[in-house]
Amino acid sequence: MCNVNISQESEGYLNFMEQQVKGEKDIDLEILRHSASHIMAQAVKELYPEAKLGIGPAIADGFYYDFAREAPFTPEDLAKIEEKMRSIIKADLPFLKSVVSRKDALDIFTELEEPYKLELLREIEDKEVTIYQQGSFTDLCRGPHLKSTGEARVFKLLNVAGAYWRGDERNVMLQRIYGTAFPEKEDLEKHLKNLEEAKKRDHRKLGRELGLFSIEEDVGLGLVLWHPRGAMVRKVIEDFWRDEHLKRGYELVYTPHIARSDLWRRSGHLDYFQEMMYPPMKTGAEDYLLKPMNCPFHIKIYKHKVRSYRELPIRYAELGTVYRYERSGVLHGLLRVRGFTQDDSHVFCTPEQLGDEIIGIIDLTQYMLKTFGYEEFETALSVRDPARKGDFLGDDEGWERAEASLSAALEKKNISYARMEGEATFYGPKIDIKLIDALGRGWQGPTIQLDFNLPSRLDVTYTAGDGKRREVVMIHRTVLGTMERFIGGLVEHYAGSFPTWLAPVQVRILTLSEKHEDYAREVLAQLEKKEIRAEIDSASETISYKVARAEREKIPYMLVVGDKEAKGSTVSVRERRSSHQGASKVEEFIARVEEEIKRKGLGERAPFPPVNREEEVKKGGDR
RNA sequence: GCUGGCGUAGCUCAGUGGUAGAGCAGGGGUUUUGUAAACCUCAGGUCGCCCGUUCAAAUCGGGCCGCCAGCUCCA
Incomplete structure (x- = not known):
């Protein structure tokens, strides 16, 4: 192992203490876990010197470190790494922080033969960088860390998985080792119990045991067969959904599963969504495509005749089954499928009506989700990245006005939200609401999206009071998301024990x-x-x-x-x-x-x- | 799609080169039951698929398919 000589000072503990004084509990855990990831990396480098370091941060439930190495890490390797980590922890090595010039750092990691660290270094613009060392291990790292390895006693390595270098699928795939660490043994045990509990609640297991659904290989991947019990749960939810929509001024519509490819060309789906669509059906004169979304149909219904401002808002709702060709590796029970039914709706309104419509939608989502037993939500307002305006359709004024309406509605409803720059869709800003389930896990639920694209692209207008034609404001929204994902989430939320109103057999x-x-x-x-x-x-x-x-x-x-x-x-x-x-x-x-x-x-x-x-x-x- | 692991009965799982097993579920029978699993019995398998190595393959090798964990992507 290459030893590098640099002047050192121990500062990790000071940082740790400062954070503690501030009472930032999460940061404590973060430091602990980040330090555990360094201990793991040290163990890996000692056992497998040929492994090259990627990055190793703390994450929500633990930490990971990425390594480049020919041979895969096996479960037995993990046990060996854990053992080595224990001896490093027992040795109680101090975490030593050094501030070095970028140039010196380049020399150090060249000598250590760490190509990925060098790549990171080359992109850092600061003149000085920090390096942390413990024992034989040296890492480019912002810190902070614990005082010494002895403070990270309670940890466990969990699994190995592939991960693209820097999260980009064009890059090489590294091996990521996941682990977790806690201040006390009881915390770790509780966490492991949680994981076990989540496994017991797995909707795929419960779905089979309770006779809710199955996915059969010879039917097709990601295509769900709803068995009688599951179909009953779905029927009850769908009835409730329809009733609530009719109460609130929505009109139900039904639309076909396929349409001529020209429609999808005009809607822009063939430009922006083609890789997600099943290949066309040849029928002679014209190709047909399986629908990946319902919007073009709802727009066609709207455009069936000239609309007056007096008719607006128009709210079309449909439990619309769509098909998307998802990559095979992402399919997952009911949560990620290729054929699914969205509780879809498109609202057509005037710019003046937008605020009230958003509030109405938020009211509806809150009412329905609380009825299903979800109490906690996380809300995000996704807007375009101001640095990449070119990637988003529409003009500045439209985006600003739309964001203002969305945020005003959220504020009026007293909903706190995170503003996410660059997370908007290419056609408009959106509000996403995550449901928090009985195990504290988040599930993507309602989404409310403004659309600047389709109304102009497909010329969706109304006649205003002054007799002029104006472009309509269009909102795509869903309350439950999809029947598949929502019911999969409900199964896990209730651990299969549905409340009586939802239970297939009461x-x-x-x-x-x-x-x-x-x-x-x-x-x-x-x-x-x-x-x-x-x-x-x-x-x-x-x-x-x-x-x-x-x-x-x-x-x-x-x-x-x-x-x-x-x-x-x-x-x-x-x-x-x-x-x-x-x-x-x-x-x-x-x-x-x-x-x-x-x-x-x-x-x-x-x-x-x-x-x-x-x-x-x-x-x-x-x- | 990518990386790694896994694939034996409907389900959970034994079985490391020599005639495929258990428990539960299912069928038949006995029992006629008082709140989380009565008893007997029967049936059930191209060991994911294909190719190869071997006298002999569930077992060894290769390819494919699927599942699982994660990455990327997403309702």
Whole structure:
């Protein structure tokens, strides 16, 4: 290993203390994790001197470091690296900071044979750079770091994955090792438990177990088959969605799945979106394309006749199924698919109406998302990059006015948001809302996008009060995103235990023996009369078995019926995830459940971490 | 698309060159059950696909397909 001689001063700890005094807890974690990444890099360089360093920052849940090396890192390598890290931590090496001239730094990393560090250095314009060293390890780094390696005791390496150098797919792919570090052991254990819990909630696993959906290889990648249970959940959501839209002045439309390629040429999709579209269908005279978006159709409906300002705003809504040819590596259960149904809407209005329309949309999204049990949101306002105006369509005035309307609406609704420069679409600024789920994870939800492109491109106008034709203001918006992604997210949010109003099967009647089937059918008939989704389990099994089965299927209510119940016209009610039970008159039970469904009650959210009955039972069995 | 890992019954997983296994789920039977898994029995597999090495391949090699983690991209 190459040793480099430079004058040193220990400053890492000072930085750490300063941050602590400021009470910036996150920064503490960041320093800890960033330091852990350096310890990992040291371990890797000691074990595999041929590995070249990429970058190694702290990230939201831990840290990573990228390495260039011929041979792949195996899980066994990770164990070895962890072991080496432990010895580095035990040695309690100080993190030493040096300030050197850029030129000296170039010499140092030339001597160390670190091409990627040299590439970074060459792009730094400052005269001086900082270098951190601990033991045999030297890194170009802004810092700050811990005082010494001994302070990063609690860590774990998690996995290896490929990552393009500097995030650009035209560059070489490096090997990224992910890990995490915490101040205390309990924090790490909690984090690992969280990861496990997330795995248990995985909508792909629950989707199969609960009979919600499947994706079959011979049907096609990213194409979802909705099984009866999943289709029922979707139906309930779609009914709710339609009702809420009709209440708020939207009009429903239906549009075809394909259209002539000329339409997509005129809309600009063939210029800007072609690589995401399935190849054309040849039908002789003219090609047809599968739709990747619904907007051109809604515009055609709008343009079917001349529109007056008196008609505006016009709000068209459609659960429109679109197809996009996503790259195979990004497909992921319901969250990333190739055929999906957007809860799409296009609002056509005058510039004066824009503010109120945005507020109306925000109200609608908040109401719907809260009904589904999401309480927390993160909002971003994406605007164009002022340095790259050429990459965005439209003039300065239009962009400024649009941004002003969007931000005014957010402020009027008292919603705090992050302003994201350069994140706008090429055709206009947008508001994105992220839902935060029961595990604190973010899910892309509603998006409200202004469009400066299509109205002018497709000549979408209205006749103003002065009799002149004016270009319409067009908003694309979605509340849930897509049915696929939204339901995938809901499954994980609820860990498969849907609140009663959404549950595909709301009630299951469990017979104690064959004798009770007739009574069970009577109860079922009463439930069905009230449109409660119910079924009977009359299998020749013990009641315990049937309870276990219903619990596994996460059915909200189990009604046990036997002699006692039949005689008294009652049912023995067991709620999902609780051993609580009690006899109830059938009518009383129905009234209660009806009320719960009507108000879309959330019930108790799946506790976190949820009670794991299987483990408890096993433990109990040991005695 | 790229990097790495993985692919055995519907599901979860054993099986390291010599006749494919278990549990659960499924079918049949027995039991008629009081709140998280009764008992017996039967059936179920081109070991992802193709090519190769070998007397012999689930097992070794190559290619392809798919899945998983991540990167890039995204609703």
